[in-house]
Structures are given as C-alpha cells and as structure tokens.
Amino acid sequence: xxxxxxxxxGMVNALGLDxxxxxxxxxxxxxxxxxxxxxxxxxxxVQIAAEITNFDPxxxxxxxxxxxxxxxxxxxxxxxxxxxxxxxxxxxxxxxxQWAERxxxxxxxxxxxxxxxxxxxxxxxxxxxxKVNPFFITSALVNMIGGFASIEYGIxxxxxxxxxxxxxxxxxxxxxxxxILLEGADRMxxxxxxxxxxxxxIGGFASIRALSNRNDEPLKASRPFDKERNGFVMGEGAGAxxxxxxxxxxxxxxxxxxxxxxxxxxxDASHITAPAPNGEGAYRAMKYALQMASKHGxxxxxxxxxxxxxxxxxxxxxxxxxxxxxxxxxxVPPVSSTKxxxxxxxxxxxxxxxxxxxxxxxxxxxxxxxxxxxxDPGCDLDYxxxxxxxxxxxxxxxxxxxxxxTNGVVIxxxx
Numbered sequence: 001x002x003x004x005x006x007x008x009x010g011m012v013n014a015l016g017l018d019x020x021x022x023x024x025x026x027x028x029x030x031x032x033x034x035x036x037x038x039x040x041x042x043x044x045x046v047q048i049a050a051e052i053t054n055f056d057p058x059x060x061x062x063x064x065x066x067x068x069x070x071x072x073x074x075x076x077x078x079x080x081x082x083x084x085x086x087x088x089x090x091x092x093x094x095x096x097x098q099w100a101e102r103x104x105x106x107x108x109x110x111x112x113x114x115x116x117x118x119x120x121x122x123x124x125x126x127x128x129x130x131k132v133n134p135f136f137i138t139s140a141l142v143n144m145i146g147g148f149a150s151i152e153y154g155i156x157x158x159x160x161x162x163x164x165x166x167x168x169x170x171x172x173x174x175x176x177x178x179x180i181l182l183e184g185a186d187r188m189x190x191x192x193x194x195x196x197x198x199x200x201x202i203g204g205f206a207s208i209r210a211l212s213n214r215n216d217e218p219l220k221a222s223r224p225f226d227k228e229r230n231g232f233v234m235g236e237g238a239g240a241x242x243x244x245x246x247x248x249x250x251x252x253x254x255x256x257x258x259x260x261x262x263x264x265x266x267x268d269a270s271h272i273t274a275p276a277p278n279g280e281g282a283y284r285a286m287k288y289a290l291q292m293a294s295k296h297g298x299x300x301x302x303x304x305x306x307x308x309x310x311x312x313x314x315x316x317x318x319x320x321x322x323x324x325x326x327x328x329x330x331x332v333p334p335v336s337s338t339k340x341x342x343x344x345x346x347x348x349x350x351x352x353x354x355x356x357x358x359x360x361x362x363x364x365x366x367x368x369x370x371x372x373x374x375x376d377p378g379c380d381l382d383y384x385x386x387x388x389x390x391x392x393x394x395x396x397x398x399x400x401x402x403x404x405x406t407n408g409v410v411i412x413x414x415x
Contacts, residue, residue, distance in 0.1 A: 008087025169350025235343025268405025308337025
C-alpha cells in the first residue's frame with residue numbers, strides 16, 4: 001500500500017503572510033481580529049473580522065491580471081508559492097516536465113469569490129448587463145484556484161475541487177491523499193482559500209446570528225470553549241500543502257515533514273447549520289481517522305487542533321465527541337483552537353489548521369486557545385488556555401466540521 005507524506009507547506013492569514021511569521025504569532029497568543037477596513041460597516045451589527053490588511057496582489061501575479069482573479073485566488077497563490085518553493089521540486093519556477101503529468105491539484109473554498117459576485121450583481125442591477133466584468137465568472141469559481149495554480153506551475157495531473165463549507169480544506173487534503181493512494185498521481189498540491197469579508201458575507205452570517213458582535217472588544221471576540229463565547233469571527237486566508245508518495249519523495253531526497261496516516265469523513269444527517277446532537281457526526285469522523293491511524297502504528301495522538309469555532313453548540317458538541325471517541329475526559333490529549341487568533345477562515349480553515357498542526361509537531365510547541373477567561377462546565381478539557389505549551393509530538397489531529405453536517409478529520413505522524 002502506498003504511503004503519503006507532506007513535503008511542503010505554505011500559509012497566509014491575518015497574523016502573517018508566510019507560515020513562520022503567522023505560526024510564531026499564533027504561538028505568542030497574538031490576535032488578528034480588528035475593525036473591518038475593506039468596506040464601510042456603518043449599520044452592520046458586526047463590524048470586526050480577522051482581515052488581512054498588508055497583502056499586495058502584485059506579489060503573486062501581474063497587476064494587469066489581478067482583475068481576473070478573486071481575492072481568495074490571490075491569497076491561495078501566495079500560500080501555493082511558499083509551499084511549492086518549500087518542497088524543492090521547482091525547476092525554472094515550474095513543475096519539472098517529467099513530473100508534470102503525475103502531479104495534480106486539490107483545491108478548496110467554502111464560497112469562493114463572494115465579493116466579486118456581490119460587486120457584479122450590483123453593477124448588473126444598477127448599470128445593466130454590459131457593465132458586468134468579463135472576467136467576473138472566472139474570478140469567482142472555486143476551481144479557478146486549481147486553474148491558476150496549474151497554469152502558473154505547469155501542473156498537468158488531476159485538478160479537482162472540494163466545496164464543502166468549513167470542512168472543504170480538510171476534504172481537499174483527503175481527496176489528494178486518495179488520488180495518490182489510488183495511483184492517480186505521485187504528488188498533489190493541496191490548497192484551501194477563502195475571502196468573504198465583504199458586505200453580503202458579513203451581513204449574511206450575522207443574519208443567522210453566527211458571528212460575535214463584540215465590536216468594542218475585537219481582541220476578545222473569538223473565544224473558543226469559553227463560557228462567554230457568542231459566535232465566531234470571520235477570517236480570511238489560505239493554506240497549502242504538498243502531498244507526495246513516500247518512495248518518490250525519499251528517492252529525490254525531499255525533506256519530509258510528516259506522514260498522513262489517518263482520515264475520517266462523515267455526514268450528520270441532522271441539520272443544515274447546527275451540528276448533530278452530542279457531536280455524533282464529528283465522533284464518527286474522528287473514530288474512523290483514529291482507527292486508520294492505528295493501523296499505521298499511531299498509539300497516541302499528542303495534540304488536537306479543534307474545529308473550535310467559538311459558537312455555543314459547536315464547542316460543546318465537539319467537546320462531548322472528543323470525550324466519547326477517546327473513552328473519557330481523562331484520555332483526551334491537549335486541544336486548542338487557533339480561531340481565537342486568526343478567525344474562522346471557512347473553507348480555508350482545514351488547510352490552514354493542518355499547516356498549524358504540522359508546525360506544532362515540527363516546532364515542538366502546542367498553540368494556545370486564547371481568551372480562556374470564564375470556564376464553561378460543559379467544555380472541560382485541556383484547551384491549552386492562553387499560553388502555548390512545549391511538547392514532543394509524535395502524532396497530531398485536525399478537525400473540520402461544516403454547514404450541512406459535513407465532517408473531515410486528518411491525522412499526521414512524525415517520521
């Protein structure tokens with residue numbers, strides 16, 4: 001049976017435009033939540049987000065091409081650039097021709113170019129269809145992340161996309177794993193990206209009372225597992241990984257970060273927005289991932305990056321599911337949610353948090369869950385409160401759960 005390893009990573013979020021600066025800030029407990037600057041929030045019940053304010057699209061593409069790509073694609077290209085450089089396969093900034101047909105892309109986004117959809121809808125309504133940007137459609141499609149990436153790097157293998165709400169990034173990792181396992185490719189670029197900090201995005205999530213409205217305390221607004229939590233904070237960003245068949249990576253002398261040894265997927269069959277009671281769907285996804293990982297020699301997961309959205313039911317039910325799957329509170333390893341620092345990046349969350357989990361293993365430090373101030377009796381696990389903690393980690397798990405009751409879990413093992 002083929003083995004799949006990680007040989008490259010990239011990340012961008014509200015705390016950094018590269019994986020090291022972003023991870024270091026997360027470990028320090030810094031918070032990227034602030035007042036929204038990309039549009040006038042007057043009259044909006046929610047006026048805060050984990051917005052990226054120092055990104056220049058010219059760092060990843062020619063300025064004349066910027067209008068062809070939505071912001072989520074631009075952010076994806078920045079994370080991809082870092083991951084592709086990190087994995088060490090590029091020749092003249094391209095995937096080598098001898099590998100091009102055996103390398104693919106598995107991309108993800110929850111909504112895609114929502115800001116472009118909003119803007120062009122207004123143009124069409126106010127000024128007529130002739131004023132719609134001719135690049136509108138291609139700038140908004142989720143699969144155009146993979147399209148731009150394949151063109152940029154000459155990647156000619158499978159090119160697929162996952163659009164499964166907040167589980168999309170994790171599902172993209174799983175799809176890439178399956179592709180390599182079934183010999184559809186030897187290498188896969190995985191990328192999840194999202195940018196929905198726009199009027200209709202903030203307004204839409206606020207209307208279903210999913211967002212925190214602590215506008216006067218942005219740094220304390222996202223507080224996963226804390227009793228005073230009152231909704232998530234929107235984030236934006238991208239995460240990218242290079243997955244590679246183990247023998248291929250070994251033969252070229254690649255620097256291997258970790259091995260992907262377990263995944264789990266499930267459906268709640270319960271509710272379109274609320275998680276299944278007691279986290280039953282999350283429990284099954286974690287159970288499947290742990291069972292698979294055990295066959296690869298994983299006896300103990302040392303750290304869990306939780307979905308941990310800072311919403312009432314998600315945090316409670318994820319806690320219950322963790323207790324059930326590990327056989328009691330005392331058996332659950334340390335858990336943290338980094339959404340307190342970088343917000344909830346929706347379809348990018350799984351990819352970003354996989355990178356965070358891998359870096360935690362690589363650097364020997366578990367990120368904290370910030371804003372742990374008021375204990376919640378129902379959320380009573382070790383959430384690594386407020387300060388990072390050093391640890392030698394042999395295996396880590398990352399959870400992602402999305403609207404519609406779609407769940408994805410991945411487990412990585414150190415080599």
